[in-house]
Amino acid sequence: MPEAEPGNGTPAPDRVIEVRTAPATLSTASPMPRRPMPEDFAISLRALRAPDQRINRPGGERRQPMRGYEDTFTDIVDFILRVTHRIWEEKAVGYLYEHYAHNARVLHDAGSTYGREAVIEATTAFLAAFPDMRLYADDIVWCGDEDVGFWTSHRLTLVGHNTGWSVWGPPTGRRINLMVIADCHSRENRIDDEFVSHNVSSLVRQLGHDVHATARRTAAELPAPFAEGPAGDVERFIGQGSPERLDPDEPGIEAFVRRTLHELWNWRLFDRVQERYAPAFRFHGPTDRELFGRADFTAHVLAVLTMFPDAAHRVDDLYWMGNERDGYTVAVRWSLTGTHRGPGPYGPPTGRRVHQWGLTHLAIRDGVIAEEWTVSNEFAVLQQLHRPLEVTA
Amino acid sequence: MEMPQDFAISIAAKPGTDLLLAPDQGERRQPMPGFEDTYVDIVDYIVRITHRIWEEKDVGYIYDTYRHNCRVTDDSGLQYGRDKIVADTVHTINAFPDVRLYADEVVWATDGDGGFETSHRTVIVGHNTGYSRWGAPTGRKVVAWAIANCSARENEIHEEWVLYNTSSILAQLGFDLRALARETGNALDGDPLGDERFGEAERLLGQGKPVRLPPHDGAFDPEDFVRRTWHDTWNWRNLSTIDRAYAPAIRWLGPTNRTLQGRGDLKSFVLSMLAAFPDLALSVDDVYWMGNEADGHLVATRWSAIGTHRGNGVYGPPTGRRVRIWGISQQLIRDGRIVQEWTLFNEFAVLQQLLRDA
Numbered sequence: 001m002p003e004a005e006p007g008n009g010t011p012a013p014d015r016v017i018e019v020r021t022a023p024a025t026l027s028t029a030s031p032m033p034r035r036p037m038p039e040d041f042a043i044s045l046r047a048l049r050a051p052d053q054r055i056n057r058p059g060g061e062r063r064q065p066m067r068g069y070e071d072t073f074t075d076i077v078d079f080i081l082r083v084t085h086r087i088w089e090e091k092a093v094g095y096l097y098e099h100y101a102h103n104a105r106v107l108h109d110a111g112s113t114y115g116r117e118a119v120i121e122a123t124t125a126f127l128a129a130f131p132d133m134r135l136y137a138d139d140i141v142w143c144g145d146e147d148v149g150f151w152t153s154h155r156l157t158l159v160g161h162n163t164g165w166s167v168w169g170p171p172t173g174r175r176i177n178l179m180v181i182a183d184c185h186s187r188e189n190r191i192d193d194e195f196v197s198h199n200v201s202s203l204v205r206q207l208g209h210d211v212h213a214t215a216r217r218t219a220a221e222l223p224a225p226f227a228e229g230p231a232g233d234v235e236r237f238i239g240q241g242s243p244e245r246l247d248p249d250e251p252g253i254e255a256f257v258r259r260t261l262h263e264l265w266n267w268r269l270f271d272r273v274q275e276r277y278a279p280a281f282r283f284h285g286p287t288d289r290e291l292f293g294r295a296d297f298t299a300h301v302l303a304v305l306t307m308f309p310d311a312a313h314r315v316d317d318l319y320w321m322g323n324e325r326d327g328y329t330v331a332v333r334w335s336l337t338g339t340h341r342g343p344g345p346y347g348p349p350t351g352r353r354v355h356q357w358g359l360t361h362l363a364i365r366d367g368v369i370a371e372e373w374t375v376s377n378e379f380a381v382l383q384q385l386h387r388p389l390e391v392t393a
Numbered sequence: 394m395e396m397p398q399d400f401a402i403s404i405a406a407k408p409g410t411d412l413l414l415a416p417d418q419g420e421r422r423q424p425m426p427g428f429e430d431t432y433v434d435i436v437d438y439i440v441r442i443t444h445r446i447w448e449e450k451d452v453g454y455i456y457d458t459y460r461h462n463c464r465v466t467d468d469s470g471l472q473y474g475r476d477k478i479v480a481d482t483v484h485t486i487n488a489f490p491d492v493r494l495y496a497d498e499v500v501w502a503t504d505g506d507g508g509f510e511t512s513h514r515t516v517i518v519g520h521n522t523g524y525s526r527w528g529a530p531t532g533r534k535v536v537a538w539a540i541a542n543c544s545a546r547e548n549e550i551h552e553e554w555v556l557y558n559t560s561s562i563l564a565q566l567g568f569d570l571r572a573l574a575r576e577t578g579n580a581l582d583g584d585p586l587g588d589e590r591f592g593e594a595e596r597l598l599g600q601g602k603p604v605r606l607p608p609h610d611g612a613f614d615p616e617d618f619v620r621r622t623w624h625d626t627w628n629w630r631n632l633s634t635i636d637r638a639y640a641p642a643i644r645w646l647g648p649t650n651r652t653l654q655g656r657g658d659l660k661s662f663v664l665s666m667l668a669a670f671p672d673l674a675l676s677v678d679d680v681y682w683m684g685n686e687a688d689g690h691l692v693a694t695r696w697s698a699i700g701t702h703r704g705n706g707v708y709g710p711p712t713g714r715r716v717r718i719w720g721i722s723q724q725l726i727r728d729g730r731i732v733q734e735w736t737l738f739n740e741f742a743v744l745q746q747l748l749r750d751a
Contacts, residue, residue: 033689033727118536225650232660232664234657235657238636335642
């Protein structure tokens, strides 16, 4: 910018030129890093015969380029599988020093933590509460390569007994069975960015606590924010407009999923469920929701949008593996922002703005969504509804 | 300034503290006349002097790495000279003996003649187990992210702009920020001239319009992009600029633990500031960046704003007082859109100025 005067952001006012070059638009597409998606399931959990054998007899030939990863890992699925096993089940928590960057960011149900030490503290605390915890891998969706790093979306079932103290109180002795999804970005043997939902609302429920009462109690202990949170427009369209129209003919599985989620959640075109979901659609949702069939799922979407009439849905990350013949598994990270203005399972409307986010796996076969697994920060949403109001000056 | 065209010399290229803090870093990787031989590049210099001064507690190493008359502008104002830096560092390490400063990224540029600009984004973690100027130990844990912009030459920093996110730290120590700002603001020296309301905030010429930036054609220019985005948003008050310049899934971290989700929230934040300071005028004071089209750009911007407190907002009822806000932002730009932003400004000093009684 040669016109700028030194030390001042504004150039001399001798030229009058129109600033606005294009009308404002609300594109729903966020720029994503360039990254290749696997077009088959050659490297996947389903291709592994008996994953437990991998855990017992590690090693073998490397099956994809992975510069910087330990030689013992044959591929990225093996990396995720065995790192999880070693840290959680063998309890080699200190192995995190090898596999997390010192400044790793982790977004979890209750907020975000910074750095490797925080991961180590949280892992130790979780193991103390559930010493016999098992982490069964159900699926690992991945993409990327050794240059840009690997994105992995790891869906697991956690099974264990609460025989130690936790933030939820003294040991309850209860058995828990918890669906969890963890999205990680790793490069050269180290995870540097993670999004994980531990399905805390399910956990609290399975420990025998009342989810609503626990959310209310713990929210009251949260510090009031210095500045009252967002009051802005929920970003679904501009002013009196209508939601963005996505090209109905754009080919590819990514466009299919983006179009489906956008039309269902932002356009409120609930007929899309009939069109894009299988008749025997199964939905495994947060807080142990188990829905069967399209009608139940439609009712679920309607219930959410009734509680949050201005809700806007956003795809924050999306990657996939597969092809037409074998089907696809798609990992989606999403957020749903809205204002609590309608009745529903969250109680009478509070007028609070909430930010819900979650991680989803979709299994797509023959052009329709056959099964969905979704976890979200639902417990934090309940806390947001009940948290104390800001004390103003 | 010459901007690095890739991330070859960056924290991202050296994952892990094993590598970052290792004493033997190998061959020198860029010309750095006058710097100690142990430092192989400017990022290495910043990361390891920070580690040595703060974590190894070699506070005296400041004598080797700061110029005698170094100016440091921090959250509370201008601090002059190396000895003041030594004293302030001792104070803070005494208050937080287990303090850690995790390096997140260093944006840098060089004048090609031995001078470097560095913008160091760091996360400060520690427990308040010692006395500080805020009182007795609270025992509380603090996690605050901060940005320090330094100008260095021949192994010495001669100018530093640093925001420790003081308001966030004080909130985490359990203080009522507004009460503390009023109390400590009252203890500050008054303005030597008695009245700060001297000039006009410089945004318009009389009845005119804000300056229009000339159109930019051709290849994407990160400096032009960020200057235009700041100017059109804050000085023109054209908030649709945010829709064009930011990605929908923007991750925006701000001072005092603000976390904004999406462009609507960001617009609300800008509106809240403009409502509290209706004559607010912002100027971009310094911009440098690293990166390229394919890998994205990481831009460090230092900016300042002047405004008069004439509207309601989080700073309370209008006081009519003039404040100077200054800040540092880092923005990660991919495909022409900001996908992540870290912004800090001297918020606690602003609170002190607005809430003190006199």
